Amino acid sequence: xxxxxxxxxxxxxxxxxxxxxxxxxxxxxxxxxxxxxxxxxxxxxxxxxxxxxxxxxxxxxxxxxxxxxxxxxxxxxxxxxxxxxxxxxxxxxxxxxxxxxxxxxxxxxxxxxxxxxxxxxxxxxxxxxxxxxxxxxxxxxxxxxxxxxxxxxxxxxxxxxxxxxxxxxxxxxxxxxxxxxxxxxxxxxxxxxxxxxxxxx
Numbered sequence: 001x002x003x004x005x006x007x008x009x010x011x012x013x014x015x016x017x018x019x020x021x022x023x024x025x026x027x028x029x030x031x032x033x034x035x036x037x038x039x040x041x042x043x044x045x046x047x048x049x050x051x052x053x054x055x056x057x058x059x060x061x062x063x064x065x066x067x068x069x070x071x072x073x074x075x076x077x078x079x080x081x082x083x084x085x086x087x088x089x090x091x092x093x094x095x096x097x098x099x100x101x102x103x104x105x106x107x108x109x110x111x112x113x114x115x116x117x118x119x120x121x122x123x124x125x126x127x128x129x130x131x132x133x134x135x136x137x138x139x140x141x142x143x144x145x146x147x148x149x150x151x152x153x154x155x156x157x158x159x160x161x162x163x164x165x166x167x168x169x170x171x172x173x174x175x176x177x178x179x180x181x182x183x184x185x186x187x188x189x190x191x192x193x194x195x196x197x198x199x200x201x
Contacts (some may be wrong), residue, residue: 026163033100043090053079059126103164117144157184
């Protein structure tokens with residue numbers, strides 16, 4: 001009896017996830033966009049630009065010798081004009097946040113997000129720090145890159161998203177899906193209108 005009740009509860013939960021897959025996936029994209037919006041806004045706090053060269057120099061400490069030229073290059077480059085670099089990074093992060101929040105140019109935004117995350121991970125985060133006894137994780141940048149990769153895979157798997165600015169644009173200009181989506185609906189034999197389930201990110 002208890003086993004059947006547990007199986008019924010599990011089936012109900014599974015059905016709930018299936019029924020709400022569209023809103024769940026869009027919700028994940030939007031929440032991730034909020035994280036990037038906060039990251040971008042923090043770059044404009046007073047004093048952040050002045051601290052960036054020190055962060056990069058600190059990230060290089062304890063790294064293997066063959067990585068020292070990498071951190072030395074970035075430390076000197078950023079020190080020349082830290083305000084330019086922090087403003088540029090902040091604007092890129094806010095652009096990624098906008099794309100995530102509103103579902104705009106998703107394919108390009110996700111690809112750019114992967115590259116930006118890897119730059120953040122490999123420079124100010126120092127590849128997560130030296131992997132010695134005091135290291136506790138590999139840094140957040142690489143995790144962000146994997147999340148963007150998963151969003152790309154979701155986009156490729158499920159196609160156009162009903163809850164996105166891209167969907168609105170595609171209704172007027174169907175060619176926009178080449179910018180917004182991994183696959184072309186025309187090539188995949190899909191209908192010209194977005195999926196009615198709306199189950200998409």
